Amino acid sequence: MQVRRLPRVFGVFGLAALLTITVMQAPVPRRGTPTPAVALAAAAVSTTHxxxxxxWFPLHVPVRVGCIGDHVNNNGPSTGTNNCAGDHRGYFAxxxxxxxxxxxxxxxxxxxxxxxxxxxxxxxACVPTGGRTGGGSEVVIDHGGGIVSVYQHLYSVSVRVGSAVAPRTAIGRAGSTGAPCQRTVKSYLDFQVHRNGGQYLTATxxxxxxxxxxxxxxxxNWPAALGRSVYAQAMGSPLPARWVDVPYLTLLNTPSGRSCLPAGTPATPGRMAAPRTxxxxTSAGLAWTPxxxxxxxxxxxxxxxxxxxxxxxxxxPYITSSCSVGYYPIAGSASRYTLRGLLAGRSxxxxxxxxxxxxxSIASSWRSLIPRPSAPVYHRLRGYAHHVVLIWTAPSLHGTKLSGYQVAISRKTRSGWTRWSYTTTGRTPSHTWTHTRAGARYRVTVRARTNTGVYGPWMARHYRTTARH
Incomplete structure (x- = not known):
């Protein structure tokens, strides 16, 4: 069993659609991201689910329990005999x-x-004395929702990146690649499940x-099928057996039959609709249809x-006490959620x-959370014979910097309002339109623009008739 950092896997979970809106320069998807059509074309797995x-237990032959690393304690509980060498606090294998x-x-x-x-x-096949050990030949499978399963030290690998798999799919053969050559156990499987994308073993x-x-x-169900129970120290009530309580080298007589395994995938929810944001x-609101x-x-x-x-x-990812590594669990009864602790001004x-x-489900498409300035606050509008002056109060910028304003004006004619005429201004919260017609009726509005290139909402329209000569 080796503690090491898995490669980056953000960008592939949920087979989410690529970003459809431009933020600065639209970032490209990470290399190796399979699209649903490519990843599932030749598989008996539903593209929708x-x-x-x-x-499901990943082996269908009798095996003995080797090392089981508790995700809280080192080497499992102090009374355990699972012979887990090394420090494995923070992850479970x-x-x-x-x-x-x-x-x-x-x-x-x-x-x-x-x-x-x-x-x-x-x-x-193995690592000589003094060499750096690792996971050897390994497979990582995305199960949606940031959940991945990891299979290390394989003798061979029979799938490729983008392959769609089900519990009946053989992904490789057990072995000891990446392990020390002098290891007494010549063939074994290191099996792990990670949440939050599986990026960092010590955190997720x-x-x-x-x-x-x-x-x-x-x-x-294993390990309950061993017929063992453990007792809560405080309550004294029987509880199902836990893996960390199973003694080292306990035999699991897992049968070779696979008749009860699902052949495909269950009717999970379809792709979620993108949330409203x-x-x-320093926060963002999410809302969605349950x-x-x-x-x-x-x-x-x-x-x-x-x-x-x-x-x-x-x-x-190493600040485990305060970092969620980008994943936030939400109750199933919720239809709204507030993300907090965002950096001011960042996208x-x-x-x-x-x-x-x-x-x-498959994850929804991405929705942008860009700090947008609020609408400018109206202060005063004056209409003179040949110019119109609008004054406003600067809006909230939500941590960004003001780069300027965009103002708009339109004139009322006998056939209706003319098209809006737009002008980009500086950071001064006022603007004067010159060469207006005396006695004409105008409507004006303004919105702010930040240093990220994002415009805020328009101020409510205000109307003024210019003075006559």
Whole structure:
């Protein structure tokens, strides 16, 4: 089991559509992002419902429990015997040792339906003494909603990036690539599940409570199928067995049958509609139409970084006490949510996913969260014989800087109002239109523009008749 940072996978989750509005210069999608048509063209997985939760045991041969790293404690509870070497606080991983010498490299199956976002093939089988160990050949599968499953130290990989997989899909074979050559266990699987996009092991991994398997055509739950129970120290009530309480080298007689595995994907929600958004200085409001059967939502937010000309996580992933790494869990009963702690004046984008009992939806398209100035506040309008003067109060800029205003004027004629005439002005909150007609009726308005190139709303129109000679 190795603690290391996974490659960046933002931009592929949910198969979201590309950004459809321009912010500064529209950023291009990250390389390797599969579109639904490409990723799912040759797969028996629904393009509308490509995901399910990773709840299925990835092996269908008898195995022994190896290292299980608790996501809270180092090496599991102090009384545990799971023999987890090293410091694994902050993430959860499970090693399953292969026991059959006649079948040292059994197939590894996807724990749920999803899209392969990483398929790495190691250049060598193991790492000599003194070499740097790693995950070896590995596969990472996106299950929607920022949930990914990780399969490391594979002997071989049989899928590629963009492949659509289901629990019946063999993604590779178990092995020991990336592990020390002198390791006593010659073949095993390091299995992990990560939330929040799976980017950072120390911040986003999650404990696995139950994995399902097949026995005689019906599903069984591991580790409860071991027939063990643990007791809460405080309450004394029986609780289902936890993986971190399973002793080291416990045999899991997982049968080879796959008859109870789903052949495809369940009827998860379709792609969510993009949320309605509003932006203030350090917060943003989201609103959406509730999804039937939703038990939770997930909002993913990214910040635009002009220095790298790319979208990125909004804060440092290593500040685990205050950083959500861009994912915000939302209750399933909600239809509104306020994102807080945004940087004043910076541009963000956000999208939503819905989760039901069947799994996650495809994420919505991105919606921009750009700080827009409020409308200027009307102060005074004067109409003289040959000029009109408008004075206003500067609007709130929500952390951005004012670059100027745009004013507009229109004149009333016998056939109606003329077209608006637009003029760009400086930062002075007033403007004078000259060469107006005496005794004519005019309407005027103004809006602000910030240093990010974004205009705010127009001020309410105001009317004035110029003086006669």
């Amino acid at each position: 490509p995901y399910s939760d990773p709840v 499970m090693n399953f040792n292969i026991t059959d010498p006649a079948n040292p490299h059994p197939y590894v199956y996807a724990a749920g339906a999803g899209i392969v976002i990483q398929a790495t093939r190691a250049s060598s 991994s999650t404990a696995i409570n139950t994995l399902r398997g097949c026995a005689g055509g019906s599903a069984v 509003s932006r203030a200085t 999804v039937r059967g939703a038990n939770r939502y997930e909002a993913q937010i990214e910040i635009w970084r002009p220095s790298t000309h790319s979208w990125d996580a909004p804060c440092s 963000y984008r956000v999208r939503l996913s819905a989760h039901t009992a069947a799994g996650w």
